[in-house]
Amino acid sequence: MCTFFRDYNSELFAFGHRIGAPEISENDYVKALTNESFFKRADVEQDVERAQPGAEIGSEHNGDLVRKGEEKLSTWLKRYLRFHLSKAPEELIEAVDSHLLDDECLAGIASHLGIDHLVRTKEFPVSQQSSADAFRALAGVFSDEKVKNLVIDFIVPQLVDIDFADIYSLADPLAVLTDILKSEGVTEIEPRLLRSAGENSAEPIFVAAIYADKKRNVGQSAGESTAIAVDMAAREALLRLWDITSDKVLFFGDRAASVPLEQYSQPNYSLTKKCSPGTNTSLLSDSTTSDPTDNLIEDAVLRYRNVVDAEVGKSYTKRLRHKFSRGSLAKRSFRYLVKPKPYTVA
């Protein structure tokens, strides 16, 4: 290994200050950063001289700390989310929580904190799972207040990259929206087409909106077909109902830390319970998103041939080819049409 890791203890000392918890003892840090597989390394097992740095310190792994830390992180993150998204269903908050606390996301944060240089594990390079586990185990070591700071400082900023429509993408948003609006006293919900352009062209565009009681526009969106536009409008309406709009201000840093998050431990309402029993509240799976659509190009060609050509005929570039190519096609002289006349220019 490189000389950078020679002094593992001083690296740990620096890391403790970097993450803002110098009071945690070195042994706790070592335990949190040690993966179970570390003790199966060939050099550690055989106790060779100058083995992996830090091999001589500590003999415990972070298995139980990971579970403890995961719970703590999740608790604080959910409290934070419930404070901001008080109108959103618990399913959405759980989806965001599980996304932010999955291996990929935590491993990214851990690598930026320099954790994957300090992790003690068997494999090299350090896998996403073990570096994410080390981060979780750190939360297991920390006190509750420190975990809150850890969540607010390192995990919450990842929210800016999250698209709430994609992270909790319902399979049938219009049915869910109808159920929610009806429970609020709305009698009639209808999707309407606000604008459209280029219906017969290569780039059709439709703007659809969902209207409640024929008066209130609860959500609108665009799409390349009416079905997609209505679907997206329903998704937008749901986000608006849940108070997730582009101008939503999320608290970060000290502002978030000063919020009494402990009061938000109670879960929000459940969408499944709020909707009527027949409604499909499942999420879109990958297979449903990539369903094969009709052959759009073939349709367009056939439509052009049958509808457009039948009415206006071939285009000028094909019909009057001699006007668009200066050279003679069949070695024929075109001197007779050289002089422009009203019937040749027009």
Next chain:
Amino acid sequence: MSFRRGVSRFDRVNQWLQFSRQWHVIDANQQDAELLGDKVARYLAGKHKPIYHPKTDCGDHVVVTNCKDIAMQGFDWKHTIYKFNMEYPKSKADIPAWQIHEYDPCRVAFLSIYRSLGNNLLRRRLIQRLHLFPDSEVPDFVRKNIGSQLRQVQEVVKRSDEYTAEERAAFPRVVKFTEGHVVDWEKSIPNPGRHTKPVPGQKDK
């Protein structure tokens, strides 16, 4: 950060919305060819959009109807000369606008819009998004595409023979004509046709 989100559903739809081509329709009835050309060229090139840049492919489609009724000022039909040069010997021709308009009612609109697009290579592609129709009849497959209507560049005035009898009666008068007064400009006089010299010996006509 290392973790970045891809294109989400709303991103994709909004991108489609931003770069989709609009279909505008404008009525060329009694519109000055130059002014109409400037306006339509602006929309064909997408210059009315905040995202415009010459290399941004954001031009819209424009459907121009009633091209046969396009207007020119004063004696411009006679004095507007379109110059054509095929760059062959004897291949220069200067043709007045009225001759071209007589043969193809859409061609004057095309020429003025094409000139307004500027002298650049982009205009060959932009002009392909122009759809000209001599009268108000537009094929169904084009009409379905249309999504917006452009304001005309000039106000359409009412021709004198389009006023009804009530409107004429209600019109304020300075002079009252006598009973037998002949008002010959109420209706345009039909073309009596060419005088043909009767053949000697021909009975009728």
